[in-house]
Amino acid sequence: MMTPEDALPSYYKSCYVFHNRTPYPAIVRSYTQKDFERLIEIQRAxxxxxxxxxxxxxxxxLHEHITRFPQxxxxxxxxxxxxxxxxSLLIDFDPDHPQHTWEEVTDNGYIRNHQPTGDTLYIADLCVHPSYRQWGLGKLLMQSMYEVVTAMGxxxxxxxxxMPGYHQVAQDYTPQQYVEAITQGTVYDPVISFLLRCGRTPLTIIKDYLDDEESLHYAVLMEWKNPLLIARNLKG
Known part of the structure; x- marks a missing residue:
């Protein structure tokens, strides 16, 4: 296994983001040990x-993340x-048995269950500091992970x-109905609607996924399929 000193950035992209029509230089890269303190501050915020x-x-x-799967x-x-x-981490996903909890699939966030030969990149966490919301950073990070998926095949x-908006309307919708209303455009959810805009599609509802009062402990399992593999299979 690599040491933190060996875990040099294995992903690096320089680009621009826009805020109030002004471009700002941005870098997306693999994080390293020197970033840990700031990463934890961002989580708190x-x-x-x-x-x-x-x-x-x-x-x-964070140490486990950079040593097991820096990409x-x-x-x-x-x-x-x-x-x-x-x-994120790599897993072997069984579509016939999609139910799981966050703790199970991420090894309580330590990702020691990362499978280097897995066929699926699983997102353990996405967060942006509140000062940088509405800058499109979450979508840029998601697009970067799509690039990892395609590069690794x-x-x-x-x-x-x-689904943090669910607790406000739970008396009117089942979790499934809530997601259907989001996809129909009659309900907006800050997380699920964002993921739809990023190109993700819902697969199923997961009960007791996370201790999350706003979502009433529900979550929506959502995927993005590698379009290069889909095209290859259509040809084949």
Whole structure:
């Protein structure tokens, strides 16, 4: 296994993001040990109570991320300031048995169950500092993970999205009806609607995915399939 000193950035992209019509230089790269303190600060700011504080990253978890799968441990800088991150691992996904919890699929965030030969990139976390929301950073991070999926020849990107708006309308909708209303455009959810805009599609509802009062502990399993493999299969 690599040491932190060996875990040099294995993903690096320089581009621009726009805020109020002004372009700002951005870098998406694999995060390293020197980023840990800021990454934890971003977690605190991005997920305030009632989100459980024990689900914020800790240094041991971040160490596992950069040693086991640095290609899937990405952060984004704006003018040199770390503004967000996205973390993933590889798994073998069985579409016939999609139910799981966040703790199970991510090894409680330590990703020691990362499978280097897995066919699916699973998103463990995506967060952006509140000061940089509405900058399009979450979508840029998601697009970067799509690039990892295609570069590695994986089948899909997969992850379960919180549905934080659900508690406000739970008396009117079942979880399935809530997701259907979102896809029909009659209901907006800050997380699920965002993932739809990023190109993700819903697969199923997961019950008790995470200790998440706003979502009433539900989540929506959503995927993005590798379009290069789909095209190859259509030809074949």
């Amino acid at each position: 991005a997920f305030p109570p009632p989100y459980p504080s024990e689900l914020w990253w800790n240094t041991e978890q 899937g441990a990405l952060c984004i800088e704006i003018n040199g300031v770390l503004a967000g991150s996205m973390t 994986l089948t899909r990107l997969l992850g379960a999205g919180r």
